[in-house]
Amino acid sequence: MKLLEAVSLNKRYGMERRWFTPGVRGVQAVNNLSFSLESGETLGLVGESGCGKSTLARLLLGLEKPSSGRVLYRSEDYTDWSFSKMRTIRNRMQMVFQNSLASFNPLFTVEQIIGEPLRNYGERKAQTLRVMVEDTLERVGLERQHIHRYPHELSGGQQQRVGIARAIALRPELIICDEPFSSLDVTLRKQMMDLLQELKRELGLSYIFITHDLSVVNRFCDSVAVMYQGGIVERQTGEHIMQHADHPHTRRLLSAVPVQDPRLRGHRISREKEYRE
Numbered sequence: 241m242k243l244l245e246a247v248s249l250n251k252r253y254g255m256e257r258r259w260f261t262p263g264v265r266g267v268q269a270v271n272n273l274s275f276s277l278e279s280g281e282t283l284g285l286v287g288e289s290g291c292g293k294s295t296l297a298r299l300l301l302g303l304e305k306p307s308s309g310r311v312l313y314r315s316e317d318y319t320d321w322s323f324s325k326m327r328t329i330r331n332r333m334q335m336v337f338q339n340s341l342a343s344f345n346p347l348f349t350v351e352q353i354i355g356e357p358l359r360n361y362g363e364r365k366a367q368t369l370r371v372m373v374e375d376t377l378e379r380v381g382l383e384r385q386h387i388h389r390y391p392h393e394l395s396g397g398q399q400q401r402v403g404i405a406r407a408i409a410l411r412p413e414l415i416i417c418d419e420p421f422s423s424l425d426v427t428l429r430k431q432m433m434d435l436l437q438e439l440k441r442e443l444g445l446s447y448i449f450i451t452h453d454l455s456v457v458n459r460f461c462d463s464v465a466v467m468y469q470g471g472i473v474e475r476q477t478g479e480h481i482m483q484h485a486d487h488p489h490t491r492r493l494l495s496a497v498p499v500q501d502p503r504l505r506g507h508r509i510s511r512e513k514e515y516r517e
């Protein structure tokens with residue numbers, strides 16, 4: 241069953257300015273991009289800085305409107321939905337940001353941060369809210385005592401856990417993760433990836449996992465789509481892409497990934513040589 245679909249999406253910025261500033265041509269952030277995500281699938285969206293990954297995430301979440309093209313959720317076209325109509329599906333699609341701290345209200349405690357989406361969607365009883373927040377905290381590996389803390393009183397890893405807790409509070413079907421662990425060290429990153437896997441199993445989630453680092457996604461994702469200049473140039477399983485990348489741009493991204501296995505290292509060198517020639 242298709243959960244999410246993008247059909248010929250385009251997003252061009254700066255077109256309004258060209259009337260005032262001669263020579264301004266605008267930026268084509270997303271360029272004729274189509275893909276679909278099956279229910280229960282984890283899709284890695286990989287590409288270098290500026291290729292349009294975050295813009296695509298905003299279009300999928302309905303935070304911005306595309307210049308042209310369509311977005312569909314469970315076959316329902318929501319491209320032209322108003323902000324208030326988006327409420328009916330926003331609880332099913334959530335996001336985890338690279339820097340959760342910046343997305344939190346600094347005056348809110350952890351309890352208020354996680355409880356906010358629940359209150360927005362109608363839960364009013366303080367006792368029920370407390371139980372739901374505690375249950376969600378436990379699922380992301382935080383303790384009950386953390387509910388009284390403010391965001392700045394948490395470590396970077398704990399802040400990202402609160403970001404995940406807020407995202408799962410409404411029990412969504414899809415979470416879009418935009419470079420969620422890039423500021424964390426390798427050990428912590430591994431723990432957080434394991435946490436996402438566990439939540440996927442427990443809650444039946446689907447993920448779109450945005451990163452510039454191919455090494456992060458090859459084991460975690462069912463498939464990996466490589467973005468280049470606003471479009472998807474290649475989509476394969478993680479394992480396949482690490483060994484048999486088709487597109488020259490994917491091979492260039494791969495050359496930045498450290499290879500542990502010496503046999504694969506030899507393979508990669510020959511592919512890079514082929515690319516250079």
Ligand SMILES: Nc1ncnc2c1ncn2[C@@H]1O[C@H](COP(=O)(O)OP(=O)(O)OP(=O)(O)O)[C@@H](O)[C@H]1O
Nearest residue numbers: 253254267269288289290291292293294295296452
């Ligand atoms: N609001 C905006 N107004 C004008 N241009 C924008 C806007 N948002 C993004 N862009 C431009 O669109 C292009 C794609 O940006 P985007 O942030 O989607 O890339 P990205 O792949 O997510 O990059 P990064 O990995 O660095 O976050 C860039 O050239 C960027 O400068």
